[in-house]
Amino acid sequence: MAITVKSGDSAAKKYADNAGRSAEAYKNGAVAAASQWASNTQAAAPNFKQAIQAAGIDQRFARGVAKAGAGKYAEKINAVGGDRYAPGVAAGAADFRAGVEPYLQTMAGLTLAPRKPRGDPGNLKRVEQITSANHMKRLALLGSSGT
Numbered sequence: 001m002a003i004t005v006k007s008g009d010s011a012a013k014k015y016a017d018n019a020g021r022s023a024e025a026y027k028n029g030a031v032a033a034a035s036q037w038a039s040n041t042q043a044a045a046p047n048f049k050q051a052i053q054a055a056g057i058d059q060r061f062a063r064g065v066a067k068a069g070a071g072k073y074a075e076k077i078n079a080v081g082g083d084r085y086a087p088g089v090a091a092g093a094a095d096f097r098a099g100v101e102p103y104l105q106t107m108a109g110l111t112l113a114p115r116k117p118r119g120d121p122g123n124l125k126r127v128e129q130i131t132s133a134n135h136m137k138r139l140a141l142l143g144s145s146g147t
Contacts, residue, residue: 106137 006014030037051057112129116122 102137102141103134106133 107130110129110133112126113122115126
């Protein structure tokens with residue numbers, strides 16, 4: 001006996017209708033689960049490592065990108081991305097500041113090698129000083145001594 005199922009159109013309409021009314025429930029539930037999310041996610045580190053090292057993972061990733069395609073990428077930007085961009089940036093401003101500030105302080109504390117004439121390869125030493133100092137800051141913030 002065949003199983004009776006809804007059409008894709010009917011399922012999509014129900015999904016959109018119900019999910020659209022559930023924003024507050026989503027927000028409350030997600031906030032309440034934050035500490036559980038953090039501990040479970042940290043505990044999943046070995047699984048993450050295995051997953052990103054699985055055989056063929058790079059090909060599966062590439063196939064997923066190809067399947068979605070540039071059209072879907074552009075479609076979603078037009079449908080929701082543009083409207084969410086500015087509020088998302090505003091909501092993340094404090095996090096951005098907290099993330100960038102240690103690197104800005106590191107750069108402010110540097111005394112760069114003297115600038116050479118335009119085009120002189122010696123100018124790259126100045127860039128190297130900045131990138132090296134910021135890399136060391138990153139490792140220190142991560143609590144790591146390797147790359």
